[in-house]
Amino acid sequence: MSKKSKFVDFKAVKAAITMEQVLEHYGLLSKFKRSGDRLSGPCPIHKGSNPTQFSVSVEKNVWKCFSECKHGGNTLDFIAKMDDVSILAAANKAIEWFHLDPETMSADSNQEAEETSEPVKSGEAPQPKPAARPAPVQEDGTPNKPLQFRLDKLQREHPYLAGRGLTLETIVDFGVGFCAKGMMAGRIAIPINNVEGKVVAYAGRTTEEPTETNPKYKLPPGFRKSLELFNIDRACKEPVEVTMVIVEGFFGCMKLHQHGCRRVVALMGSTMSAAQEELIKKHTDSRSLVIVMLDEDEAGRAGREDIATRLSKFCFVKVHTFAKEGQQPEDLSLEDVNDIFGGFQ
Ligand SMILES: [Zn+2]
Numbered sequence: 423m424s425k426k427s428k429f430v431d432f433k434a435v436k437a438a439i440t441m442e443q444v445l446e447h448y449g450l451l452s453k454f455k456r457s458g459d460r461l462s463g464p465c466p467i468h469k470g471s472n473p474t475q476f477s478v479s480v481e482k483n484v485w486k487c488f489s490e491c492k493h494g495g496n497t498l499d500f501i502a503k504m505d506d507v508s509i510l511a512a513a514n515k516a517i518e519w520f521h522l523d524p525e526t527m528s529a530d531s532n533q534e535a536e537e538t539s540e541p542v543k544s545g546e547a548p549q550p551k552p553a554a555r556p557a558p559v560q561e562d563g564t565p566n567k568p569l570q571f572r573l574d575k576l577q578r579e580h581p582y583l584a585g586r587g588l589t590l591e592t593i594v595d596f597g598v599g600f601c602a603k604g605m606m607a608g609r610i611a612i613p614i615n616n617v618e619g620k621v622v623a624y625a626g627r628t629t630e631e632p633t634e635t636n637p638k639y640k641l642p643p644g645f646r647k648s649l650e651l652f653n654i655d656r657a658c659k660e661p662v663e664v665t666m667v668i669v670e671g672f673f674g675c676m677k678l679h680q681h682g683c684r685r686v687v688a689l690m691g692s693t694m695s696a697a698q699e700e701l702i703k704k705h706t707d708s709r710s711l712v713i714v715m716l717d718e719d720e721a722g723r724a725g726r727e728d729i730a731t732r733l734s735k736f737c738f739v740k741v742h743t744f745a746k747e748g749q750q751p752e753d754l755s756l757e758d759v760n761d762i763f764g765g766f767q
Contacts, residue, residue, distance in 0.1 A: 430510060430513045430514060430517070431570060432498060432509065432513055433570065434569075434570030434571050435498065435513045435516050435517060435522065435571070436483070436496055436497055436498055437569070437570055437571070438516075438520065438522050438569070438570075438571045438605065439483075439497050439516050439520050439522075439605060440480070440483050440497070440605070440642075440643055441461070441478045441479075441480065441483045441484070441485060441497055441500065442461070442478075442480060443520065443604075443605050444497050444500055444501060444516075445461070445478070447519055447520075448466065448504060450463070450466055454478070455473065456480075459479055459480050459481045459482075460477055460478065460479065460480070461477070461478040461480060462474050462475075462476060462477045462478070463476055464476060465487040465489055465490070465491060466504065467487060467491050467493055467503045467504065468487065468489065468490045468491040470487075470489050470490060472489060474488075475487060475488050475489035476488070476489070480643065481643055481644065483496060483497055483643070484496055485499075485500055497516070498512045498513055498516065499512075501515055501516060519603075519604060520603075520604035520605045521573060521574060521575055521601065521602075521603055521604035521605075522571050522573070522574070522604070523571060523572045523573065523574035565616070565622075565649060566616065566622040566623065566645055566646055566649055566650065567622065568616065568620035568621060568622055569620075569621045569622060569623065569624075572613075572621065573601060573604070573605075573606065573611050573624060575602070576597075576598070576599025576600060576601055576611055577599050577600040577601075577602065578590060578593050578594055578598075578599045579593075580599065580600035580610070580629075582600065582610060582629040583598065583599075583600070583610065586673055586677075586752070587677060587680075587752070588673075588676055588677065588680065589680060591680075592676055592677075592679065592680040595679075596612070596613070596653075596676050596679075597613045598610055598611065598612045598613070598676070599611060600629065601626070605626075606624060606626040606640065608628065608629060608630070609626035609627055609628050609629065609640060610626065610627040610629060611624045611625075611626055612624060612625045612626070612627060612672050614647070614650055614652055614690075615650075615653075615654075615655040616650060616654075616655065617651075617654050617655055617658060617701065618655065619655040619656075622645070622650060623641060623642050623645040623647075623650075624642070625639050625640070625641055625672065625690075626639065626640035626641075627639055627672070628640075647690045647691070648695035648697055648698065649695070649697045649698075650690070650698075651687040651688070651689065651698050651701050651702070652672055652675055652687060652688035652689075652690055653675050653679065653686060653687050653688060654687050654701055654705070656684070657684065657685045657686060657687050657705070658704075658705045660684045660685040662705070662706060662707055662709065662710055663709055663710070664684065664685045665683075665685065665710075665711045665712070665713055665763060666685045666686070666687070666702070666705070666706060666710060666711070666712045666713070667683050667685065667686040667687070667712075667713045667715055667751075667763075668686075668687055668688075668689060668694075668702070668712060668713070668714050668715065668716075668729065669686060669687075669688050669689070669715050669716065669750075669751045670688060670689055670690070670691060670692050670716050670717055670722065670725075670750070670751075671688055671690070671717075671750070671751075671752070672688055672690070673752050674688065674715075674717075674750055674751035674752040675687065675688035675751075677751065677752045677754070678751055678754070678759065681754070681755075681756045681759040682756075682759065682760075682763075683759065683763060687702075689725075691725075692716055692717065692721040692722050692724070692725035693725050693728070693729075694725070694728070694729045694732065699732055699733070702733060702737075703736050703737075706736065706737045707736075707737070708736065708737065710737040710738065711737065711738040711739075711740060712733050712737050712738065712739050712740070713739075713740045713741075713742050713762075713763075714726045714729050714730050714733070714739060714740070714741050714742065715742040715751050716729075717748075717749070717750040717751075718743065718744035718746065718747055718748060718749045718750065719747065719748060722750075726741050727741075742762065
């Protein structure tokens, strides 16, 4: 890679990629067997054949060979071993393969960066770092950490987005776009911001019909969506008297926002977590009206009853029901929205 960055934040690069993506990049993922959090297969580094000698923790994004080479490490260590390059070169490769934007990656050089920038000596196997430094498992209440990178080169003008009725203005406003290659290849990347407006994750929506092997949404491992409310960072800036709308999904949220509902948030599901309830409570008061507008299906009906009951303890709540089974907020036209909200906003 010719592009030289002054700083390559190894930690940010590592946080941006997963072992699954790296294995996929090398065409190895299909050769591995999955069992819970574990992927196991023959060691691609010493090119062994025993199908259990090489093990990967999907959650922690670390790997280890229990056979000949006895190497282990994180995503960058793996690339460095596979391609016989330095950690710096491995990080630069990852930036290129996975379309990461080094400009937006944190440049605060930290201990870990210095530590991993040590050239890996071949021969003597280093003590496996992964065991000593597992990816932090988030306890309850531990917030999702802001990402140290941004996906770049997202295609704003993509037929899928137009097909879902989003205008270019909305697409740019929400920072969504089609990802041609890398970690979200073939998906619409949707940045999820925390209440302070910092990106804590990208959700990847497949542009194809979801299947068992191609899920509708991809979220980063370890990310806890129950701690976030999509669009809360902007919704919370609107006056508290403005009607708040709660929907299930990203697209319903973006569509209503496009139709002028500025205080719309999405649960990213049909249930409301305690953390989400807390966020809504914090940004409403006894004068506030909240409209619960979940999808007209079994999950939506079950969810909205519970949500309405809980929210009604601290604000006015109205439950919106759709006339037809299967209808959802995304289906509403501008006229429908004006009919529903006209009296309140
Ligand atoms: Zn090996």
